[in-house]
Amino acid sequence: MAATLLNLIICAVTVLWAIATTTAIKGIYWLEQPEFPPSAINTSLFTHVFYAFLQPNNKTYELNISDSTATSLTTFTNTFRAKTAPITTLISINTDATLFALIASNPSTRAIFINSTIHVARTFHFHGVDLDWEFPQTFDQMNHLAQLLHEWRAAIAAESVATCRKPLLLTAAVYFAANFFLSKAPSLTYPIHSINENVDWVNVMAYDLHGSWSNKTGAPAGLFDPESNVSVDFGLRSWIQGGVHPEKLVMGLPLFGRTWQLRDPNVHGIGAPAVGSGPGLDGAMGFFQVMDFNNKTGARVVHDMETGSVYSYSGSYWVGYDDPLTVAVKVGYAQALSLGGYFFWAAGLDTTDWKISTKGKGNLKYIQKIVSGFQNNLLKEFSKSEKSTFL
Known part of the structure; x- marks a missing residue:
């Protein structure tokens, strides 16, 4: 069974530049920002857009909706309702872990919070909550x-039965491993x-x-x-081995990089000693900023097969x-794991x-060379032991 899955993975990776993805969920989170309004999102690349974030009030446990937030929510959903291609929108709810723990610990606070999320989603014409x-x-x-959940x-x-409307989606962002x-x-x-029974899918934060x-x-x-075991591969396998249906797993992809300042500029591989963060806000750079850094500094770019x-x-900066x-x-x-997207x-x-969201194809010979390296790595991973199987 493991060998069969390995063949599927190698096949998917080998032909990835020649096939169009058939993944059901192609999502992206949007943080409110004047520099990048929701109208700037290329909706041909995505099926689901998450509005990030709404927060519950620490006294009432209902979602905080100020006048400015209401305007932002209305603008957001109106933007996508005006598009020709259908886009599914969800509100994503975030706050500190302590408040979530408090809300979830009591039946009455859970009910207040849940009813508020449904009310807000319906009021502003969202399709789900995250x-x-x-x-x-x-x-x-x-x-x-x-x-x-x-x-x-x-x-x-x-609520769906009472209003004769399609049920809202329910999703959750989760740790990279189960x-x-x-x-x-x-x-x-x-x-x-509970995840299998109650959520439509989980967004696995397979980054940072x-x-x-x-x-x-x-x-x-x-x-x-x-x-x-700190890898995307291990994290996804832990979810599947733990019993989550693969189609309920949606893999997270970062549109940002992490930066370091090298202790010794002459030692610059993965695992090189570092003394702190490099350029960018708190050691983070958007992909467009990484490209700018590479171009301006003439940085050496390395695809690591391992x-x-x-x-x-x-110089002393590493991204x-x-x-x-x-x-x-x-x-x-x-796709080879039959994930939800x-x-x-x-x-x-x-x-x-x-460039990333369209999964650029680049030069065919170059991609073949890189894919060959990834294939060898896959073979090594799956030959370690029968414990490597997803089944």
């Missing part, structure tokens, strides 16, 4: 999350049964795996990691990121011609 709880910290909180689904179904194996509570695991908070460089969204990622360096090629490989990989974080960080 929970961005980063992250439940205890076993009790995971159990409360399971109950929250169960009651949320029931309320959505009841369990928090890097935390102080390594056995802490998401409520898989490494950053300048570490004293060595790393692939922020590496498909593989030969040294550890991790399935790309990085560039110039790890995804480019059109690594994204195309990841999409082919996700992919999403990007976040709108406005791609180039003006959407």
Whole structure:
């Protein structure tokens, strides 16, 4: 069975430049910003757009909707309702983990919060709601999350029947792995049964795996990691092995890179010692900024076969990121796993011609060379042991 899946993955990656993606969900999150209004989103590239973020009030537990927020929500949905191609819109809800834990812990606060999300989504003509709880910290909180999702689904179904409207979508943004194996509570695991039963899908945040908070460089969204389990591959497999239906998994793709300042400019591979963050806001740069950095500094660009990622360096500065090629490989990989789709974080960080979002094809011979390297890496990953299987 593992060999059969391996063949599927290799086939998907090998022909990815020649096929059009048939993935159902092609999402992107949009943060309110005057420099990049929702009308600037190329809707031909996406099926779902998430409005980020709304927040619950810490006293009433209802969503905070000021006059300016109401105007923004109306503008957002009106923008996409005016498009010829249908676009599905969702409100994404985020706040500090402590408030989410409080809301989820009590039946009455759960009901207030849930009813508010449904009311706001319907009032402003959204198609669904998305929970961005980063992250439940205890076993009790995971159990409360399971109950929250169960009651949320029931309320959505009841509202649909009462109003004779199509049920709202219910999604959630989640950790890159099904369990928090890097935390102080390594056995802490998401409520898989509740996710399967109650959400339409989860957005797996398969990025920020490494950053300048570490004293060595790393692939922020590496498909593989030969040294550890901190990789997109391991994270997705953990969800599938944990029991989540693959079609309920949507893979996150970053439209940004993470930067470091090298301790020694002559030591510049993945894992090179670093002394802090490099250029960009808090050690982060949008993809368009990475391209500008590469062009202005004449940075050396390296596609790393071991991790399935790309990085560039110039002088003492080092940037790890995804480019059109690594994204195309990841999409082919996700298709081979029968995932529900992919999403990007976040709108406005791609180039003006959407190089990553369109999964640019580039030079065929060059892509063949890179794909060959990824194939060899896939073969190594799947030959380690039978434990590597997704089944």
